[in-house]
Amino acid sequence: MxxxxxxxxxxxxxxxxxxxxxxxxxxxxxxxxxxxxxxxxxxxxxxxxxxxxxxxxxxxxxxxxxxxxxxxxxxxxxxxxxxxxxxxxxxxxxxxxxxxxxxxxxxxxxxxxxxxxxxxxxxxxxxxxxxxxxxxxxxxxxxxxxxxxxxxxxxxxxxxxxxxxxxxxxxxxxxxxxxxxxxxxxxxxxxxxxxxxxxxxxxxxxxxxxxxxxxxxxxxxxxxxxDLRRELLPPPALAVGTDAGAAAVGAVAARLDPAARASEDGPGRVRVELPRGSPARERLLGALAEAGVPVRSLSEEAAGLEAVFLAATRREAREAPAA
Amino acid sequence: MRAFRTLLAHELRTMWLGWTTWAAWSLFLGLQAFVFWYAALACSRGPMPWTPVEAVFRWFPLPLLTLLPLLTMRALAEERRSGTLGALLSTQAGPGAVVMAKAAAVWLTWVGFWASFAALPLLAAATLGASADPRLADPLAIGGGLAFVAVSGTLHVAIGILCGSRTRSPSLAALLTFVCLLGLTVSGGLLDALPTDGWGGVDWLRSAAAHLRNLAHLDDFASGVVDTAPLALYLGGAAICLGVAFRNVEEPD
CATH class of the missing domain: 3.40.50.300 (P-loop containing nucleotide triphosphate hydrolases)
Structure with missing residues (x-):
C-alpha cells in the first residue's frame, strides 16, 4: 500500500x-x-x-x-x-x-x-x-x-x-x-x-x-x-453570562455589527447571534468591558453532531418532493 | 484445504470438550455392552443363529435414531442460531469447507463410537483366553459391521447435516433428522410389506424396497459381500444431501 x-x-x-x-x-x-x-x-x-x-x-x-x-x-x-x-x-x-x-x-x-x-x-x-x-x-x-x-x-x-x-x-x-x-x-x-x-x-x-x-x-x-456544521447549521451563537440583560448586550453588539441580535436565554444568560465571520465575534468581550457591562463568561455555543444530523435529515425531507 | 483441516480439528476438539459427546458416548457404550453381554450369555446357553457381535450390530437402528440426531443437531443449526455461521463465512472458509468439516467431524465421532465398541469383544476374548469361543470376537463380523457403519454413516450424517442447514433451532434439526432416519430405516420394510402381488408394473417398488433394507446391507457387509447398490445409495445419497446443505449455507440472505 x-x-x-x-x-x-x-x-x-x-x-x-x-x-x-x-x-x-x-x-x-x-x-x-x-x-x-x-x-x-x-x-x-x-x-x-x-x-x-x-x-x-x-x-x-x-x-x-x-x-x-x-x-x-x-x-x-x-x-x-x-x-x-x-x-x-x-x-x-x-x-x-x-x-x-x-x-x-x-x-x-x-x-x-x-x-x-x-x-x-x-x-x-x-x-x-x-x-x-x-x-x-x-x-x-x-x-x-x-x-x-x-x-x-x-x-x-x-x-x-x-x-x-x-x-x-x-x-x-x-x-x-x-x-x-x-x-x-x-x-x-x-x-x-x-x-x-x-x-x-x-x-x-x-x-x-x-x-x-x-x-x-x-x-x-x-x-x-x-464542514457539515458550516454547510448545514446557522453560525454558532455566543452565550454571554451577565445580569445586564439582552438590551444592554444587544446595544453593544449592534455597534460592532448591525446584524447582531441578542435575546434572553435563561436567567443571567444572553444569547447573541452574529453572522459567520463577523469581526464582532472576537471583539464583543472587549466592547462589553469598555461599555461597563459586567460579564461573567462568554463562549461560543458548540453544535453537536446531533444538530448536524437533524439539519441534514430536514434538508433531505424538504428536497425529496422536488426530486 | 487448509480451512477444512482447521475447521475439522476445531470441530472435533469442540465436540470432545463438551460433556454432551462424552455423555452420548457413555450411553452408547453402556447400551452396547449390555446387549453384547446379554447376547454372549444367550449364546453360552445354546446355539444361536447369530454371534454376540452380530447381535450388537442388529441393534444398529437404536443408536442411529437416538444418538446421531444429538451429534448432528448442533453442527449448523447452532451456528445459525448464535449467528456465528455468518462470521465463519466472512473468512476464507467457503461453505464447502464448513459443511464438509462439520460432516466429517460428526462422521469420525460416529464411527469412533462404534470402533470403541469393538474393544469389548476383543477384551472379552482376551480375558477368557483359550477357553473363549472364537465367535465371541469374530473379526469378520466386527470388520463388516464397522465397514457398514462407516459407509452408511456417510448418508446418515449427511441427512443430519442437511436437516440442520436451514433451521436456527437445534431441537428442530434433531427432530427432522430423527424423522428422516426413521423413514430411511423403515421404508425398506414398509415397501416390502405392501401387498403388491396383484399389482401390475410395480417391480421397481420391490427393487427399491430391497435396496433400502438397512439390515440386509449390514448382513452383506458382515459376510464380506460388497454390492455396488448400497454403496451407490449411501455415497450418492450423502453427496446429494451435502450438496443441498452446501447450497443452503452458501446462499446469501
Whole structure:
C-alpha cells in the first residue's frame, strides 16, 4: 500500500448501492468512499439502512443495484478476494460461548489465511492491542460485554485487513468500556480504513475523521463534522453570562455589527447571534468591558453532531418532493 | 484445504470438550455392552443363529435414531442460531469447507463410537483366553459391521447435516433428522410389506424396497459381500444431501 497508485484507490468505495425488500427500499442509491487509514462514521437512526449496507459490503447480502469495491476489488464479482481485504464485526458480535479467547483468535487467524508461522505472533499482537492478554485463557461465554466487543475487534484486526467494518461497536457498553473501545479505535487511525456504524452521534464525533449520514436508506450528508456544521447549521451563537440583560448586550453588539441580535436565554444568560465571520465575534468581550457591562463568561455555543444530523435529515425531507 | 483441516480439528476438539459427546458416548457404550453381554450369555446357553457381535450390530437402528440426531443437531443449526455461521463465512472458509468439516467431524465421532465398541469383544476374548469361543470376537463380523457403519454413516450424517442447514433451532434439526432416519430405516420394510402381488408394473417398488433394507446391507457387509447398490445409495445419497446443505449455507440472505 505504499506506492502512489495504491494511495489513489479508495480503501472502500460504494457506488449507487441499493437494496430492496419487496416494495421497501432499505438502502437507496448510496455512494461514498473511505480513504486508506481514514476512520469514517456511518451514521443514522435505527432502521436507516446502516447494517444492511455493511452486510452488503461484507458479502453477506446481495445488493439489488449498485456496486461496492474493497481496495478496488468488486465485492460482488470477486467475493473471496474482497473478503481477504476486509473484516466485519456485526452489530450483535456473535461469538462461540464455549471457546477460549486465544483459541478463537487462532482459529480465526488460520481461517482468514494468516500464515501458520505468523498465527501466534498476530494473535499476541491483537491480544496486546485490544488489552485482552489477561483474558486470553478465558471462555468467551464468561466475558463481560466490553471484553466480548474487544474480542470482536481483535478478530477483525487479526489478519491485518485493509478495511474494517464495525457495526455499533460501543452499543450496550458502560462508560468505562466505551472509553476503552474509543482509545482502541483511535490507535487504528492511519493504519487501516475503518467504517464505524453507529447511532450514537457524540461517540462517533470523538473518533472519526469524517461522517456519512444516511436516513431512511438515503445518503443525506457526508464530510468532516466541522464542514457539515458550516454547510448545514446557522453560525454558532455566543452565550454571554451577565445580569445586564439582552438590551444592554444587544446595544453593544449592534455597534460592532448591525446584524447582531441578542435575546434572553435563561436567567443571567444572553444569547447573541452574529453572522459567520463577523469581526464582532472576537471583539464583543472587549466592547462589553469598555461599555461597563459586567460579564461573567462568554463562549461560543458548540453544535453537536446531533444538530448536524437533524439539519441534514430536514434538508433531505424538504428536497425529496422536488426530486 | 487448509480451512477444512482447521475447521475439522476445531470441530472435533469442540465436540470432545463438551460433556454432551462424552455423555452420548457413555450411553452408547453402556447400551452396547449390555446387549453384547446379554447376547454372549444367550449364546453360552445354546446355539444361536447369530454371534454376540452380530447381535450388537442388529441393534444398529437404536443408536442411529437416538444418538446421531444429538451429534448432528448442533453442527449448523447452532451456528445459525448464535449467528456465528455468518462470521465463519466472512473468512476464507467457503461453505464447502464448513459443511464438509462439520460432516466429517460428526462422521469420525460416529464411527469412533462404534470402533470403541469393538474393544469389548476383543477384551472379552482376551480375558477368557483359550477357553473363549472364537465367535465371541469374530473379526469378520466386527470388520463388516464397522465397514457398514462407516459407509452408511456417510448418508446418515449427511441427512443430519442437511436437516440442520436451514433451521436456527437445534431441537428442530434433531427432530427432522430423527424423522428422516426413521423413514430411511423403515421404508425398506414398509415397501416390502405392501401387498403388491396383484399389482401390475410395480417391480421397481420391490427393487427399491430391497435396496433400502438397512439390515440386509449390514448382513452383506458382515459376510464380506460388497454390492455396488448400497454403496451407490449411501455415497450418492450423502453427496446429494451435502450438496443441498452446501447450497443452503452458501446462499446469501
Amino acid at each position: 505504499g506506492d502512489a497508485a495504491s494511495q489513489t484507490v479508495p480503501a472502500l468505495e460504494v457506488r449507487g448501492l441499493t437494496r430492496r425488500y419487496g416494495k421497501l427500499t432499505a438502502v437507496d442509491a448510496v455512494s461514498f468512499a473511505v480513504a486508506p487509514g481514514e476512520i469514517v462514521g456511518f451514521l443514522g437512526p435505527n432502521g436507516a439502512g446502516k447494517s444492511t449496507t455493511l452486510r452488503i459490503l461484507a458479502g453477506r447480502l446481495l445488493a439489488t443495484e449498485g456496486s461496492a469495491f474493497v481496495g478496488g476489488v468488486s465485492v460482488a464479482a470477486e467475493p473471496a478476494a474482497a473478503r481477504r481485504r476486509l473484516a466485519h464485526m456485526p452489530e450483535n458480535n456473535p461469538l462461540p460461548e464455549d471457546t477460549r479467547v486465544r483459541e478463537y483468535l487462532e482459529l480465526r487467524a488460520r481461517l482468514k489465511g494468516v500464515d501458520e508461522e505468523r498465527v501466534g505472533l498476530r494473535v499476541d499482537q491483537v491480544l496486546h492491542d485490544c488489552d485482552l492478554r489477561e483474558r486470553a485463557g478465558s471462555l468467551i461465554g464468561h466475558l463481560s460485554k466490553g471484553y466480548r466487543q474487544r474480542v470482536g475487534i481483535a478478530d477483525a484486526l487479526v489478519a491485518e485487513p485493509e478495511v474494517v467494518l464495525l457495526d455499533e461497536p460501543t452499543i450496550g457498553l458502560d462508560p468505562h468500556q466505551v472509553l476503552g473501545i474509543r482509545d482502541l479505535l483511535r490507535r487504528l487511525r492511519g493504519k487501516l480504513a475503518v467504517l464505524i456504524s453507529s447511532h450514537i452521534l457524540s461517540e462517533v464525533e470523538q473518533v472519526c475523521d469524517r461522517v456519512v449520514i444516511i436516513h431512511r436508506g438515503k445518503l443525506v450528508a457526508q464530510g468532516r463534522p466541522d
